[in-house]
Amino acid sequence: MSTDDTRTRILNAAGPVFAVKGFADATVRDICQAAEVNVASVNYHFGDKEQLYIETVKRAHELKVRQVNLPDWSESTPPANKLRDFVRTLITRMLGTHAAPWQSTLMMREVLHPTAACRALVKDYFRPEFNVLISVLREMVKEGTPDYKLHQIAFSILGQCLHYRVAGDVVAIIIDEQERSEHYSVAQLADHIAEFSLAALGQIQPYSNDAAHAPQECGEHSSTQRSDEIFSTE
Amino acid sequence: MSTDDTRTRILNAAGPVFAVKGFADATVRDICQAAEVNVASVNYHFGDKEQLYIETVKRAHELKVRQVNLPDWSESTPPANKLRDFVRTLITRMLGTHAAPWQSTLMMREVLHPTAACRALVKDYFRPEFNVLISVLREMVKEGTPDYKLHQIAFSILGQCLHYRVAGDVVAIIIDEQERSEHYSVAQLADHIAEFSLAALGQIQPYSNDAAHAPQECGEHSSTQRSDEIFSTE
Amino acid sequence: MSTDDTRTRILNAAGPVFAVKGFADATVRDICQAAEVNVASVNYHFGDKEQLYIETVKRAHELKVRQVNLPDWSESTPPANKLRDFVRTLITRMLGTHAAPWQSTLMMREVLHPTAACRALVKDYFRPEFNVLISVLREMVKEGTPDYKLHQIAFSILGQCLHYRVAGDVVAIIIDEQERSEHYSVAQLADHIAEFSLAALGQIQPYSNDAAHAPQECGEHSSTQRSDEIFSTE
Amino acid sequence: MSTDDTRTRILNAAGPVFAVKGFADATVRDICQAAEVNVASVNYHFGDKEQLYIETVKRAHELKVRQVNLPDWSESTPPANKLRDFVRTLITRMLGTHAAPWQSTLMMREVLHPTAACRALVKDYFRPEFNVLISVLREMVKEGTPDYKLHQIAFSILGQCLHYRVAGDVVAIIIDEQERSEHYSVAQLADHIAEFSLAALGQIQPYSNDAAHAPQECGEHSSTQRSDEIFSTE
DNA sequence: AATGAATGAGCCTTCATTCAT
DNA sequence: GATGAATGAAGGCTCATTCAT
Numbered sequence: 001m002s003t004d005d006t007r008t009r010i011l012n013a014a015g016p017v018f019a020v021k022g023f024a025d026a027t028v029r030d031i032c033q034a035a036e037v038n039v040a041s042v043n044y045h046f047g048d049k050e051q052l053y054i055e056t057v058k059r060a061h062e063l064k065v066r067q068v069n070l071p072d073w074s075e076s077t078p079p080a081n082k083l084r085d086f087v088r089t090l091i092t093r094m095l096g097t098h099a100a101p102w103q104s105t106l107m108m109r110e111v112l113h114p115t116a117a118c119r120a121l122v123k124d125y126f127r128p129e130f131n132v133l134i135s136v137l138r139e140m141v142k143e144g145t146p147d148y149k150l151h152q153i154a155f156s157i158l159g160q161c162l163h164y165r166v167a168g169d170v171v172a173i174i175i176d177e178q179e180r181s182e183h184y185s186v187a188q189l190a191d192h193i194a195e196f197s198l199a200a201l202g203q204i205q206p207y208s209n210d211a212a213h214a215p216q217e218c219g220e221h222s223s224t225q226r227s228d229e230i231f232s233t234e
Numbered sequence: 235m236s237t238d239d240t241r242t243r244i245l246n247a248a249g250p251v252f253a254v255k256g257f258a259d260a261t262v263r264d265i266c267q268a269a270e271v272n273v274a275s276v277n278y279h280f281g282d283k284e285q286l287y288i289e290t291v292k293r294a295h296e297l298k299v300r301q302v303n304l305p306d307w308s309e310s311t312p313p314a315n316k317l318r319d320f321v322r323t324l325i326t327r328m329l330g331t332h333a334a335p336w337q338s339t340l341m342m343r344e345v346l347h348p349t350a351a352c353r354a355l356v357k358d359y360f361r362p363e364f365n366v367l368i369s370v371l372r373e374m375v376k377e378g379t380p381d382y383k384l385h386q387i388a389f390s391i392l393g394q395c396l397h398y399r400v401a402g403d404v405v406a407i408i409i410d411e412q413e414r415s416e417h418y419s420v421a422q423l424a425d426h427i428a429e430f431s432l433a434a435l436g437q438i439q440p441y442s443n444d445a446a447h448a449p450q451e452c453g454e455h456s457s458t459q460r461s462d463e464i465f466s467t468e
Numbered sequence: 469m470s471t472d473d474t475r476t477r478i479l480n481a482a483g484p485v486f487a488v489k490g491f492a493d494a495t496v497r498d499i500c501q502a503a504e505v506n507v508a509s510v511n512y513h514f515g516d517k518e519q520l521y522i523e524t525v526k527r528a529h530e531l532k533v534r535q536v537n538l539p540d541w542s543e544s545t546p547p548a549n550k551l552r553d554f555v556r557t558l559i560t561r562m563l564g565t566h567a568a569p570w571q572s573t574l575m576m577r578e579v580l581h582p583t584a585a586c587r588a589l590v591k592d593y594f595r596p597e598f599n600v601l602i603s604v605l606r607e608m609v610k611e612g613t614p615d616y617k618l619h620q621i622a623f624s625i626l627g628q629c630l631h632y633r634v635a636g637d638v639v640a641i642i643i644d645e646q647e648r649s650e651h652y653s654v655a656q657l658a659d660h661i662a663e664f665s666l667a668a669l670g671q672i673q674p675y676s677n678d679a680a681h682a683p684q685e686c687g688e689h690s691s692t693q694r695s696d697e698i699f700s701t702e
Numbered sequence: 703m704s705t706d707d708t709r710t711r712i713l714n715a716a717g718p719v720f721a722v723k724g725f726a727d728a729t730v731r732d733i734c735q736a737a738e739v740n741v742a743s744v745n746y747h748f749g750d751k752e753q754l755y756i757e758t759v760k761r762a763h764e765l766k767v768r769q770v771n772l773p774d775w776s777e778s779t780p781p782a783n784k785l786r787d788f789v790r791t792l793i794t795r796m797l798g799t800h801a802a803p804w805q806s807t808l809m810m811r812e813v814l815h816p817t818a819a820c821r822a823l824v825k826d827y828f829r830p831e832f833n834v835l836i837s838v839l840r841e842m843v844k845e846g847t848p849d850y851k852l853h854q855i856a857f858s859i860l861g862q863c864l865h866y867r868v869a870g871d872v873v874a875i876i877i878d879e880q881e882r883s884e885h886y887s888v889a890q891l892a893d894h895i896a897e898f899s900l901a902a903l904g905q906i907q908p909y910s911n912d913a914a915h916a917p918q919e920c921g922e923h924s925s926t927q928r929s930d931e932i933f934s935t936e
Numbered sequence: 937a938a939t940g941a942a943t944g945a946g947c948c949t950t951c952a953t954t955c956a957t
Numbered sequence: 958g959a960t961g962a963a964t965g966a967a968g969g970c971t972c973a974t975t976c977a978t
Contacts, residue, residue: 041939148413630869
């Protein structure tokens, strides 16, 4: 797998460009210039611009999944800890900036406007993780809770997480820079969402009570980057 | 103010086109053809394509707000009811399908990728409603709760609401048609989100307890369409 | 002759615009905006853009001629003085900046690229003055000098004068600002051209001799502006 | 360097079009149609219309200079002969019609209204020849003659030469066809201008004297076409 | 496999002109 | 006479794609 052949160079260059500009605004020339290859290469290797886009999205998905995996849970891991882990993993995967964030951006574009060719991909990617979340939740709710209820709870949790990527620009507009720098690290957001959701599920004291809401560490979790800034302060 | 003049015709035609195709992919020709006016009219009435886009986004928000307004609250309205109203209004605005849904789609585009030209616009339009939510929340949390905490709670609620529009396609893939038709009406989703959030805030019993979670009607609210299907079953 | 009717306003506005931008680059909108009249007025009053242009050129000609006339010569006025007067009048007419110089610019455009419709105009304008110059020259050359010779001498003198308007931009590029400000006033250029030509005609000592070439004042001439800068020092 | 490649074809086609119509009126489509190439080729090879124009102007000057060069002067060549050569070369370059005259027309356009983009170009191309003229003149005037005086003399000579191209149409209107055919060949005009100027400089007898003004051949000069008609007799 | 050149469709915009009031 | 709106024809330019080498 030569990492330097034309095809790979194009793919590496296409990711960020598509992520930043979107499919319509990105030009084949931009990508080829970034990849330092000939304009005709795209058509030769991928057929046309759209095929290149699809390949790029696929690749983004693979890279992202490989990057941040859910921790291994033992049978004795309390469900609340599992939920905290889940949220942290999701947030980190989407907002973590240690690597180029273009993968998330690109995938998010697909979530918002699924290309026909990418529908299956989206399904394969989200469904398994969705199931994990459901099983974690099932441990926390009263027995007999109907599936649809679990699904809605799951979406409530996912919605909170996705929001910071999906509406990240709006957040950056509404919240001033200082507050963002102090309270919007990946870890802080993950903690908040976990606590909020656990409170809703009756696993901890609700927000309006005096009970401490200090984020509770869960040993198994290999949280990588607690204090990263997630919103650029352009 | 005739409702049939060229300017209005263009604006009406531009909405759906921009919503479906986005700014880059939408062509002035398409819009003018749909509006049955000359191509040069856009330039005459709006200056250029970008100004037309901005006007269209503005109009989308105005129409949407006019369509579904927050109810009037008396001083004695309990904060929990206010929150329920807020969530319902938001969900209805975004998912209610009684009129053309292009307004929501267009605004959502701005939420996801604010155009440089629309940043200020976004700020002016979203900020006020964000502030309403904050003030409602402040009535429910312990005195002294810092602003940043309120902001994050607000985003947790907004995130849940937006999720069904933003990731609507993914939801439609994961949840089968029958469940969607039975449990994903605008009203049902609004109820769920309200209950989930109120539980997190300690205003009602948490989800895992036995206490009933039957949606609680709040008299003041003039909810219009409780049982609309929000996901097309194409 | 109301000086404020639409037609006149357009004509007044069109002059400078056509002079600066030329026919092709000037837009009807520019002109109408400057004249503060409706765009449709041009077509109403002049038929189309080209007719307006022709009218504007005509008007430029009339204004210019009225502005700087040749002085009245008595029968005893020496021919050399007549030549000096002629040159000064010509240079002043073309470069004098006391009024808007757009008339000269516009007429010069016609000289360079005569519109079919303006050919007669050019002829009527230049021919009479050309004849004056010829008759002055005839007083200075040996009897029997053929007409063609006189014509060529006349063109040599005219060419020197026109050059500063025609190639004014190039002069401004080649000659630095200081020299222009010190030695390129209307009066100085007129003096130089007159002396150079008189020397060629044997009326005064040639340039390479020691004989003074101090510009010789000729009483009859009402030279208006001796020290004006003729090249803007943008 | 095939003489038939697209780039050259465009350049060859652009010359006459720009010369006849000017920058604003010439259309890229016209040029490409004349060159029998695709419209996009201009963009590919030159970037945009303006760059093509600049290249065309450059080329016009190079071609013209290559066609008609100043003769080589030995150290003993008398300055008067140099001046005659200079004038003849200039006139020939501008009026010689043996090849396509678009080069002169195009350059003359720049002389009259230097494009912002071409200002530096104009300076670089005209300055050297201007300097040659100045150095020739310096040999003929009294030592100590100030620079500005030399410059003005130079412009007097240049002005006479340019006049026949710049105001050629007007000359053709004023001078009847027969006289033009008998006395307005390139060589005759060059001779006249040289003699007139030399007389002004005291190098030869002035015009009004009896001294013969028969054009004096200067051996070194390889004048190519002495009897060309310079004004078309359409 | 790779390249530089070439292509044609299409987009946004501008402009002179006309129309209805 | 005068106006604001509307029109259609281009014009310059960009872009994805293809061709010949």
